Amino acid sequence: MSIVVQGVTKLYGEQKALNNISFEVKTGEIVGFIGPNGAGKSTMMKIITGFIPASSGQILVNDREVGTDNLEVRKEIGYLPENNPLYPEMYVREYLGFVASIYNTGVSKKKLIDNIIELTGLIPEQKKKIGSLSKGYRQRVGLAQALIHNPGVLILDEATTGLDPNQIVEIRNLIKEAGKEKTVMLSTHIMQEVEAICDRVIIIDKGIIVANEEKSKIYSVIKRPKQVIHVEFENDIKEALLLEIANVNTVRQIKKNTWLIEAEGDEDIRPLIFNFAVKNNLTVLSLQKQESNLEEVFRHLTKE
Numbered sequence: 001m002s003i004v005v006q007g008v009t010k011l012y013g014e015q016k017a018l019n020n021i022s023f024e025v026k027t028g029e030i031v032g033f034i035g036p037n038g039a040g041k042s043t044m045m046k047i048i049t050g051f052i053p054a055s056s057g058q059i060l061v062n063d064r065e066v067g068t069d070n071l072e073v074r075k076e077i078g079y080l081p082e083n084n085p086l087y088p089e090m091y092v093r094e095y096l097g098f099v100a101s102i103y104n105t106g107v108s109k110k111k112l113i114d115n116i117i118e119l120t121g122l123i124p125e126q127k128k129k130i131g132s133l134s135k136g137y138r139q140r141v142g143l144a145q146a147l148i149h150n151p152g153v154l155i156l157d158e159a160t161t162g163l164d165p166n167q168i169v170e171i172r173n174l175i176k177e178a179g180k181e182k183t184v185m186l187s188t189h190i191m192q193e194v195e196a197i198c199d200r201v202i203i204i205d206k207g208i209i210v211a212n213e214e215k216s217k218i219y220s221v222i223k224r225p226k227q228v229i230h231v232e233f234e235n236d237i238k239e240a241l242l243l244e245i246a247n248v249n250t251v252r253q254i255k256k257n258t259w260l261i262e263a264e265g266d267e268d269i270r271p272l273i274f275n276f277a278v279k280n281n282l283t284v285l286s287l288q289k290q291e292s293n294l295e296e297v298f299r300h301l302t303k304e
């Protein structure tokens with residue numbers, strides 16, 4: 001179950017919402033699709049799911065071409081659109097029954113509904129009207145409709161936007177669990193989400209892909225090998241002395257005896273700081289490297 005996007009462009013009138021985009025999501029991968037508002041994330045997802053056509057380019061979902069083979073493609077895709085459009089007047093079970101009847105899976109409708117209600121933790125709410133549910137439960141209903149036919153590919157557009165922190169964690173866990181045997185592409189503008197769930201990150205900005213890397217390698221796209229070390233000494237120390245450590249270019253005192261030391265180069269300077277302390281009879285209370293975070297990578301790649 002894979003997604004292959006080749007040279008996709010989407011025009012809305014004069015505006016190029018997507019500009020010659022290509023990428024792949026391999027079987028079993030969970031890929032985070034991130035970018036600022038208006039970058040083209042929802043447009044890309046609507047095209048992959050066959051809801052709107054591309055202006056040019058080609059998309060294959062599990063080797064089937066989107067656009068020509070849409071009925072077959074839809075069976076293999078579960079899609080949670082942005083803002084999770086639902087019918088507030090329908091009851092949860094009634095709605096899921098309605099969705100189940102769209103797909104001809106060979107499994108009884110009741111069984112499909114029972115299974116999905118259990119999987120998405122909807123048992124206590126199953127008899128309520130959708131409009132009366134909390135946002136977290138409505139999101140579970142959205143996931144339930146996306147998962148009910150057991151698709152191999154899951155496309156989730158901003159699945160956790162607007163939820164409170166507890167709901168976010170619950171929905172993320174559900175996505176992680178449901179995504180174990182699926183190929184998943186999820187869009188978000190929350191960096192921690194990508195950190196928490198994804199294997200790979202695709203960053204899109206103004207309709208162009210600006211990064212496509214494994215999560216562990218995404219930091220290397222910032223081409224300034226800078227280290228920031230947070231160090232606390234037991235003793236008072238002069239700034240000038242710290243600047244003598246090799247590769248150090250700036251030091252900043254953040255509180256009494258605590259410094260942020262910035263250095264160039266790839267070589268870990270923590271041993272140098274430690275040796276420096278020993279040589280100068282200083283006691284190190286803590287010594288930590290501050291990791292570059294995804295937020296920083298994102299801002300670096302998508303700033304004006």
Ligand code: ADP
Nearest residue numbers: 012015017035036037038039040041042043044
């Ligand atoms: P994202 O989901 O990353 O926020 P979208 O895919 O929704 O971005 O939008 C990408 C760009 O295309 C935006 O500039 C948006 O205003 C424009 N756009 C989206 N949908 C339409 C539409 N139906 N008609 C015209 N422009 C659109």
Ligand code: MG
Nearest residue numbers: 041042043082
């Ligand atoms: Mg969007």
